[in-house]
Amino acid sequence: MSKITSSSTAEYFAKNLQQVGFSSPSKAVLTTLKESVDNSLDACEEAGILPQLEVEISKLGPGHTRNTDLVQISVEDNGPGLDPEELAKVFGEYLASSKFGRGRCSRGQQGIGISAATTWAQLTNASGVRVISKTKNMRKAVTAIIDVDIKGNRGIVKKKETIDWDKSHGLKVEFRIDGRIVLNGDGGLLTYLEGTTLVNPHLSMNYKMTDQDMVKIERVANEVPEIPPATLPHPHTMKLGEFMTHAGLFGKISLENFFKKGFSRVSDTAIKDIAKKIPKGLMSKNLMTIKEEDFKKIYSAMHEITLIAPSTRSVLTVGEEGLSKSIMRLGEVDFFSVVTRKPTICDFKPVVVEVAIARFLDRSQPDGSESQAQLLRFANRVPLQFDKGACAITRAIETVNWRSYGLNQPKDSVPMGPFVFAISVTSPFIKFKNASKETIDGGDDLIEEIRRALMQAGQKMSRHIRAEGKAADLERKISHMEKFGPILVEGLARIVGAGKGRVAKAEEGLKKLLGRDASSAERELDDATSRLSALKTRERKKFGLEEEVEAAADDEGAPSEEAVIEHEEAVADDAVPVEAKGKGTKKKAEAPPATTRKKK
C-alpha cells in the first residue's frame, strides 16, 4: 500500500490553478486583473472610500512558456491600504479571508483569488506579486515582493523597503505573468472593465491597455454603497451537520435561547410550535447536553413548521438611478431601460436581481444586419465572462419572448441587435457552478425571478420601440401614397379609356382618401411620442438627470437628447422606488479609517 500523505491548501491550488480561473494564458491575465480590481473595490467599500483606480496592462516581451507573452498587470487604488505585517497573509496564503462565510454581498468570498494570482506569477515568472502599500497612519509607503510558500501555505515577504509615495493611503499591485492579452469578446479585458464600470457607478478609473490611449472613466455617483450587515442564518437554509456545528458555537445556553440568538426569523410562536413536536423538556435543556438523536428530532421539527422567509436586508443593490447614470458611460446610448427588483427569496436565500438593457448607437452594423446582443452577467457585481451557456442568467434571457417587445430573437436564444443586456444577481449566498465563479447555478425560483426582471425591462423598452414603429409606419404610409396612388389611377384610366379630366379628379379623390389615413397615422405617432416624452420628463425629474442630459445635449448635439431613461408605471409597484433606496443603503464618502484591508 502506498504511503498516504497530506498536502497544504497552497499545494492543492498550485496544482489546480485551472479550477480558479487560470486555465489558459488569456484567462490568466483576465483573472489576475479581476482579482486585483475586485479586492480594491471591496477594500474601498469596506472603508467607505470612493474608489479611484489606475489600471495598466502592458506586454513586456515573450513569455517563458511557449506561445505566451510576459504581461504586466498593475492595479493601483486609493483604498485604506494594508498594514505591512498583513501583506504576506493577504497575498501569499490561501483561504485567509475576512469574508469567508460571513453572509455578505462582497465580491470576494473565500480568500483564494489573489493568492492564486500570486502563485501563477511565481510559477510562470519565478517571482510573486510586487506590492506598494500605505495606510493613513504611515508616513512612508512599504514596498515588497510577496511569494507563496507552496508547501506551508503562507506568504513570504521579500525585498521589503520603505519608499516615498505621493498618496495618503492606497495599495498598488503589480503582477508579471505569462499570459495573452485579449481585449474584446466575451472573455476580453475591456469587456470586464466595461461590466465593472456599469455596476459600480461610484467608480472612477483610468486604464491603459497595451499601446492604446489612456481611457478615463469618471464616477457618476458620489456615494459609497454600504454593504448591508450580515444577518443571522435562517433555520431552513441549514443542513443537519451545519445545524449541529452552529449549536456548538453557542456553548451552555438553552435550546430556546439558541433558537432566539442563533437564527433569524424564529419567533416565540415558532419556538412553541417546535416544542410541541419534540420530547417534553428538550426546549429548556442545555445545548451541550443534547444528544445527537435529539438534535435530529429538533432538526426535523424545525423543518416541519412554517417560518417567515429569510430577511432580504442583507442584499445590496446598485439601484436604478446608479445603473441609469452608469450605463451612459459605456457608449452612445440610444435608449435604455433599468429595473431593480425588490429583494426576494429564491431557494431560501435572499436575492436581488437588477437588469439594464440599452441600445447603443455606435454598435449598429453598417450594413444593417444584426448580431447577437451583448450579454453582461454579474454576480455580486463581478462580471461573469465564461461558460455563458450553462449560466442561470443566460437560461432566463433565452426563455423570455423578446419578440413581443419588438426585438428580433431566434428561437430559444439571446435576442439580436445593438443592445447590451446587463443582468446582475446579488446575494450573500450565490451558488456558483465552479470555484472560478464563472456561472451561476440557479434553481427554478431564481430563473423565474431573473425572467421577471427581464420582462419588466422589456416592457419599458418596448415603449421606445413602439414609438419608433409608429414613426416608421407613418413614413411607409406617406411613401406608399406617393408611390402607388398615381400608378393605380393611370392604370385604371388606361383600361377604362378615361380622359385627363377623370384622371385629375380621381387623383384629387385619392389624395383626400390617403390623406385621411396619413392623419390618423400621424395622430397615432403623436400619441406614442407624447406618452414617451411625458415619461422621460417624469423620469428625469425622478433621477435628477435633467441638467446632465441637457448639458450633454449642448455638448454633443441630438443623440444625447435621445439618451433617456424609461420607466413604466405598470411595473413601478414591483421595482424598488429610487428615492426610498437612497436612504439607508448608501452612505456618504468619508475619510478612510485605518481599517485592515480585507482580502478574498
Add this chain to the structure above:
Amino acid sequence: MSSHKHIRVRESTKDIPKEAKLLCDQMLSDLEKAKRPVLEAVKCALDNSFYNPKVGFLTPGKKVVKTELNVSSVQKMARTIFLLEMLLRNVASGAVNTKRELYYMAKGIIKKDPSKRPLDFDDQPESDSIIDFIGDMLQVYREEMNCFANDRGGQTYSKNLVVTETLPDGSKAVVDLGSLGTTPFQPKNKPQTFRLKPKKGKIDFCLVIESEGTANTLVANGMHKRHNCIILGAQGVPSNGVRGWCKTIQDQLRVPMFFYGDLDAYTLQNIFRTLKAGSAASLIRNSDFSAPDVKFLGVLPDDVTKYDLNYYTVNERDAVENRSLKKAKDALENDPFFRDKKNADLADILHWLVKEKKRCEQQAVFSVDPDDPLILEKIIVEKIKRKSYV
C-alpha cells in the same frame, strides 16, 4: 399570333374584358368621389367550402375577401390593376403565357418605365398571388385569361380510345391511342376541346394511378393490352389538366373510374379528394375540374391485412409525418367532403389512419409475390371484380 381571340375553357357567359372594364370604371368613379374602392374576391378556403353529394364537388359559400383601398392596400391594388392590364392585353391579342413568363414580362415593363418601379416584384410568388387574386375577383379561371401552367401528369394509355380534338382554328385532330406505340397521350394544362369515343364497344374501366412510374409499369407489362381499359398516371396531386381530363373521361365515356394510390392521409385528402371533388383553393373551378364518380380502389386498410402488406408506423416525432396526422384529424372535423354522410366510408379510412397510425404505399403490393411481375395487375383486377373499393 393566332387569329382566335379568346380560348374558351367552359360554357361561360362571362365577357372578361367587359367585366374587367366595368370593375375598373367603378373603381375610378369611386376615386373621383373620394370614396374608397373595394375589390371583392370569392374566399377560396375550407371555411367557405360546401359539399353537396348531389352536386359532387366543393362549391364556394358566400364569404368574400374584400380589399378596400387604404395606405396598406394601395400597393396590392396598383399591382392588381397593372397585371390585369397585361392579362387583358393577352386576351385581346390571343397571346398565352405561364405565370413565370408573366413575372418576367412585368419586370420588363417596369424596367422600361421608371414611373412603374414601385410595382416591381421581388420574386415570382408575389406576382402569382396577384394573378390568383384577379382570377378569384373576376371569378374566372386563369386559363380564361390566357395564363397557363406547365403540363404535368395525365399520361394516358389505352388500346380502345380515340380522341378527337377540335383545335382553336376549328380544324380537328384525331388521335387513336392504340396506335401510339409506347408513346402516351397527355392532356395539356390548358383548355382543350375533346370528343372521346371507344374504337369498338364500351370501355370496361379507367384506372388512375397515383404514381406515374407504377402506371408505366402496368402499361409496360401490357395491362392495357389484356384489358379493355384506360390507364393514366396522376403524378401526385393532380394538375388542372389531369383533373379536367378525368372529368371529360367520366362525362363522355361513362366508364367506372378507379383511383389507386398510397394508404395515407396525404393521398386521401390532397390527391383523391382533389380528383373527386376539387379543392378549397380552387372553389370557383371545381365544377369543371372534378370527377365525382371516381372510386378509391386502394390501398384500403383491409388490403393491408388481406395481402399482408408491409406498412410503416407514423413517427409522431417527425414533424412532417405528425403534421399529416394532424391534417387527417383536422379533415375529419372541418372538411365538408369527409364530414358528409355519403363519404362516410372514406372518412372511416381517415379514422383508421388516425387510430392505427400506419401508412402503406401503393408499391407494397409487389411484396406479395416478388416473382410475379403481374401481381399488381392481378390484385387490381381482382379488387374491381369483387367490388373492393370505396
